[in-house]
Amino acid sequence: MSEHPVRKKEFEGVKDPITLSVIYNRLLTINQEMGITMINTSISPIFAEVHDFSCAICDWDNRIVAQIDGVPSHTASAMEAVKAISRDFTEDILDGDVFVLNDPYLGGTHLQDVTIMKPVFYDNALQFVAINRAHHGDVGGMEPGSYVPQATELFHEGIRIPPLRIYRNNEPIMDVVNMIRINTRMPDDLWVDMKAQVASCRVAEKRIKELLDKYGTAKTRETIEDIHRYAEHRMRLEIEKLKDGTYEGETFLDSDGFTDDPIRIKVAITIKDDEAFVDFAGSAGQVTGFVNSPIANTATCVYVSFLTTVTTPDIPHNEGVYRPIHIAAPEGSLVNPKFPAPVASCTLDTACAILEACWIALSKVLPERVPAGWNRWNGPAITGIDPRNGGFYVMFGFNGFGGAGGQPGMDGRHYIGDGIDLGGLIAPNIETNEADYPHITEFNEFTTDSCGAGKFRGGCGTKYRITMYDENPNLVMFGDGKKFPPYGLYGGEPGSCNIAFINEGKEGERELKAKESVPLKKGDSYTTYPSGGGGWGDPKERDPELVRLDVKNGIVSMERAKKVYRVVLSEGDFTIDAEATQELRQHKGVNRND
Numbered sequence: 001m002s003e004h005p006v007r008k009k010e011f012e013g014v015k016d017p018i019t020l021s022v023i024y025n026r027l028l029t030i031n032q033e034m035g036i037t038m039i040n041t042s043i044s045p046i047f048a049e050v051h052d053f054s055c056a057i058c059d060w061d062n063r064i065v066a067q068i069d070g071v072p073s074h075t076a077s078a079m080e081a082v083k084a085i086s087r088d089f090t091e092d093i094l095d096g097d098v099f100v101l102n103d104p105y106l107g108g109t110h111l112q113d114v115t116i117m118k119p120v121f122y123d124n125a126l127q128f129v130a131i132n133r134a135h136h137g138d139v140g141g142m143e144p145g146s147y148v149p150q151a152t153e154l155f156h157e158g159i160r161i162p163p164l165r166i167y168r169n170n171e172p173i174m175d176v177v178n179m180i181r182i183n184t185r186m187p188d189d190l191w192v193d194m195k196a197q198v199a200s201c202r203v204a205e206k207r208i209k210e211l212l213d214k215y216g217t218a219k220t221r222e223t224i225e226d227i228h229r230y231a232e233h234r235m236r237l238e239i240e241k242l243k244d245g246t247y248e249g250e251t252f253l254d255s256d257g258f259t260d261d262p263i264r265i266k267v268a269i270t271i272k273d274d275e276a277f278v279d280f281a282g283s284a285g286q287v288t289g290f291v292n293s294p295i296a297n298t299a300t301c302v303y304v305s306f307l308t309t310v311t312t313p314d315i316p317h318n319e320g321v322y323r324p325i326h327i328a329a330p331e332g333s334l335v336n337p338k339f340p341a342p343v344a345s346c347t348l349d350t351a352c353a354i355l356e357a358c359w360i361a362l363s364k365v366l367p368e369r370v371p372a373g374w375n376r377w378n379g380p381a382i383t384g385i386d387p388r389n390g391g392f393y394v395m396f397g398f399n400g401f402g403g404a405g406g407q408p409g410m411d412g413r414h415y416i417g418d419g420i421d422l423g424g425l426i427a428p429n430i431e432t433n434e435a436d437y438p439h440i441t442e443f444n445e446f447t448t449d450s451c452g453a454g455k456f457r458g459g460c461g462t463k464y465r466i467t468m469y470d471e472n473p474n475l476v477m478f479g480d481g482k483k484f485p486p487y488g489l490y491g492g493e494p495g496s497c498n499i500a501f502i503n504e505g506k507e508g509e510r511e512l513k514a515k516e517s518v519p520l521k522k523g524d525s526y527t528t529y530p531s532g533g534g535g536w537g538d539p540k541e542r543d544p545e546l547v548r549l550d551v552k553n554g555i556v557s558m559e560r561a562k563k564v565y566r567v568v569l570s571e572g573d574f575t576i577d578a579e580a581t582q583e584l585r586q587h588k589g590v591n592r593n594d
Contacts (some may be wrong), residue, residue: 014226024316025213025225026467027066028206029057031141034132034200035069040197044137044189045436049428050398053134056206058082059224060126063319067294070133071424073109073347075457076322080107080116085129088163095121098167098198100180102139103160104294105339109347111139112160114145116166118201122212122519127220130204132197135392136190140183141344145381145394147478149257149515151290151342159183167198185392205523209267228320235321236274238310242365246270249361251353254483256289257515260481263287263334265353269361276300276310281327286337289515290478293346298335299327301351301420309369343513348377349480351420357486363489368408372452374419374463377401377479378498380512380526384473386438395437398414398468399427399444402530403451403459403495405486412459412533413548414446414555428551430553438470447496447529448558452485453564454492454535455542458592460555461496461530473520475502477512481531490527492535493564500528538566540585544576 014020016088016349034055039048046052054076064079084107085099085148099117102108108115118325120128141158142148148156166176177194181187212220246268253263266282286292293301303322307315315321335354337343356373365368382395405411416423432443442465452458479498486495488508500512502520504527512518545569550556552574562569568580 001086011107014230016019016223019215019219020223020226020230024210024221024227026059026069030204031057031066031205034130034204036197037200037203038134041199042194045428045432046137047134047193047196047397049426049432050396051424051426052411053132053197054078055204056131056133057204058129060128060221061227062086062129065224065318067317071421072501073300073351073420074133075300075307075317076303077107077109078115078133080296081133082117082129082131082315083107083118085163085532086285088374089165093119093126096167096169097165098201099163100166101163101196103162104154104297104343106162107296109294109297109300110344111141111154112136112196113162113347114139114161114194114345116197116201116415118198118205120205120208122209123217127212127217128208130208132357134193134197134492137521138185138190142183143476143517144185144383144392144474145396145476147344147381147476148290149476149517151258151344152288154340154342157290157342157344171269174439182352186394193434199435205560219592222243226314228318231316231318231320232323235306235311238325239271239276240274241326242310244271244272244273245365246363247361249357249359251357251360252293252484253349253353253519254480254514256287256291258288263291265334266356267357267361271365274541275324275326276324277308277389278327280333280335283330284334286332286334286341290344291334291346291350292337292341292342292343293335293350293468295329295473297346297351298329301354302327302358302420304420305355305362309362309366314580320477336393337390345478348418348420348478352376352418354478355420361485367490368378370489371407372405372412372458372489372492372536374404374412374497375495376532377418378402378481378500378528379477379479380500381476381478382437382439382468383471384431384438384468384470387470388438393437394450395439397528398425399430399433399441400462400464400528400530401427401518402461402498403533405495405533406452406454406456406458408456410537411456412451415458417458432436438469441466442525446555447555449530449560450496450529450532452488452493452495452533452535453539453554453560454488455539456492456539457535457542457550458486458495458533461532463527463529465525465527466524467523469522471522473524473525475518477514477516477518477519479514486531486534486539488534489536491538493539495532495534496529498531500526503525521593527594544581548576549573
């Protein structure tokens with residue numbers, strides 16, 4: 001036995017892997033503490049309960065070095081916001097400053113995602129930048145909630161905030177703050193929640209300075225460079241394992257809200273040695289409606305596709321891991337629009353479709369790691385005046401979640417939300433939701449047979465209904481997946497399609513479009529049936545016992561168990577008729593849907 005243990009290959013080039021591990025994990029812990037601070041100090045349910053925000057840390061060179069607390073749809077794009085601040089303010093970035101930005105064409109995603117950035121100084125030099133990006137309930141625009149299906153330009157969607165200094169000497173610059181507040185329908189909520197974002201960044205500043213006190217500037221900087229190199233090396237090792245070649249994926253959005261024509265997203269991923277080249281040539285041009293995806297959002301979706309399939313979960317999520325991935329997106333296309341195209345729904349509808357296209361391409365070289373399709377968002381935003389207190393409210397339909405796609409060795413998770421957020425958004429407690437908004441929940445339960453069948457089936461979507469008791473609520477529906485369900489892989493079947501209704505089963509019932517604004521009245525109900533995830537693998541290969549349990553638990557019907565999975569169960573106690581099941585599964589001539 002060797003006297004000295006052999007260093008793992010992935011630590012090649014790292015001078016001090018122990019210190020690297022300690023400092024990197026310390027940064028991740030700081031990330032988590034930032035998130036806890038945000039939850040405990042914000043007042044809006046979208047933050048305190050749903051967790052629709054992300055915390056990150058960039059280094060002195062505007063490179064993201066740590067980001068684990070938040071939603072994946074913010075991965076990497078926060079780094080672009082810091083670069084915009086650096087470009088605009090150059091040397092005029094001072095200790096005690098705080099900056100804000102939400103411009104989708106300058107490193108943002110959509111206008112609702114407001115990014116707060118606090119530079120961290122030590123030894124009289126900029127060392128790090130603490131970042132909190134959060135989706136606010138309203139940032140102005142034509143529709144309350146700032147999702148505007150009828151928008152034809154960015155100006156319709158809300159206030160556009162370029163790189164701005166919002167604090168100086170750790171004190172707010174109130175004329176700047178008030179300029180932002182006055183452009184929103186909930187100015188007090190916005191400002192309190194922005195201060196919560198600042199508080200989370202202050203926590204990061206304090207903890208980072210403690211880290212620098214312990215390790216010193218030189219050692220910390222040297223280790224950060226090693227963290228970037230380590231992540232890059234890990235990604236290159238994984239890409240290098242893949243067979244060289246070009247792999248294509250294609251998905252479609254239902255529409256942009258102005259026409260019913262499907263909108264194509266095409267990607268070709270070329271693997272060459274230890275690098276990947278991702279090309280969106282052939283994707284649709286930018287469209288009239290609000291589904292256009294700025295390049296920062298598009299890049300985020302590509303990075304998420306690689307981080308969820310090509311690598312393992314322990315790889316650092318930092319700038320280094322993105323270096324081997326090269327993205328080409330035609331200017332003026334859906335995935336890289338020209339200003340001032342509207343973009344509000346890009347982080348949901350389009351982000352999910354971009355991720356799916358990348359997953360489909362990667363499934364051709366990594367079949368054992370890529371999941372079947374997840375559900376897409378199924379809206380809505382509901383706004384109005386709460387009769388209990390006379391206050392204006394914005395409520396997003398986070399309780400109507402769909403299911404995840406199945407993948408090798410694992411069924412899709414039930415009730416987990418859309419693909420690009422990967423479970424990062426949390427469904428609010430029903431009772432809390434009723435306390436926050438003038439709505440009564442009638443039901444929220446799994447929808448039988450919504451999940452795509454497969455050896456590993458998709459997760460279930462729900463059926464969810466609320467009835468409104470305020471006088472004149474307004475509903476804005478945004479989402480996708482009414483025409484194109486979550487895809488199945490390798491013999492797996494697609495999940496269900498999204499569908500939603502106003503006053504289902506009552507006078508005035510009508511099915512909602514994927515994207516529209518609808519005035520409502522007191523007593524109206526909203527019902528949604530979000531899609532289940534797609535299935536992976538041939539359903540006839542699914543363990544009959546698992547099928548039996550799904551039927552017993554109401555996930556799969558008796559009829560579907562027999563027609564699709566070819567499992568015969570008794571009506572009374574759900575026992576498996578082994579002989580009939582074997583015969584049915586061996587009889588290749590029977591149509592699956594007979």
